Amino acid sequence: MTALFDPQFSGFTPAADAEGSSDAAAQSAQRVMLVDDSLVVRSVLERILRGHSGFDVVASVDNVERAMAALDAMRVDIIILDIEMPGGSGLDALPDLLARSGNARVLVLSSLCERGGEQAMRALALGAHDTLEKPSRGRMAGAFEHELVRRLGHGS
Numbered sequence: 001m002t003a004l005f006d007p008q009f010s011g012f013t014p015a016a017d018a019e020g021s022s023d024a025a026a027q028s029a030q031r032v033m034l035v036d037d038s039l040v041v042r043s044v045l046e047r048i049l050r051g052h053s054g055f056d057v058v059a060s061v062d063n064v065e066r067a068m069a070a071l072d073a074m075r076v077d078i079i080i081l082d083i084e085m086p087g088g089s090g091l092d093a094l095p096d097l098l099a100r101s102g103n104a105r106v107l108v109l110s111s112l113c114e115r116g117g118e119q120a121m122r123a124l125a126l127g128a129h130d131t132l133e134k135p136s137r138g139r140m141a142g143a144f145e146h147e148l149v150r151r152l153g154h155g156s
Contacts, residue, residue: 090110
């Protein structure tokens with residue numbers, strides 16, 4: 001069974017979708033881990049990605065330490081990573097996340113990642129696949145949703 005890493009506990013909680021489903025689309029979906037200290041942002045991102053058949057959110061964690069623990073327990077294809085989080089910077093942890101994940105594609109999603117900005121360039125230099133500026137909470141639908149899915153590689 002697919003599991004979501006629950007940031008409130010040290011264990012896993014069952015996700016909505018079961019691993020090993022006979023549905024071919026579910027089996028070919030990109031396995032995504034969300035790493036952001038904001039529960040609201042993680043919830044919105046999960047809702048967006050669950051609306052597209054090419055993605056399966058398998059982990060949602062609130063800091064780098066929990067992301068590392070989740071990567072010890074599961075394989076992911078994509079990591080959506082915030083920069084500023086309590087307990088450690090997403091950028092500082094990026095090389096370790098890449099190594100531990102087996103080089104998953106990392107999209108750094110942060111309000112600090114304006115196009116061509118210093119943090120975006122640093123993220124790319126450290127191995128991020130792409131960066132995207134995080135919009136304000138009220139603007140995380142529509143154009144942002146389309147751009148997020150496009151950057152992750154699915155137009156479905």
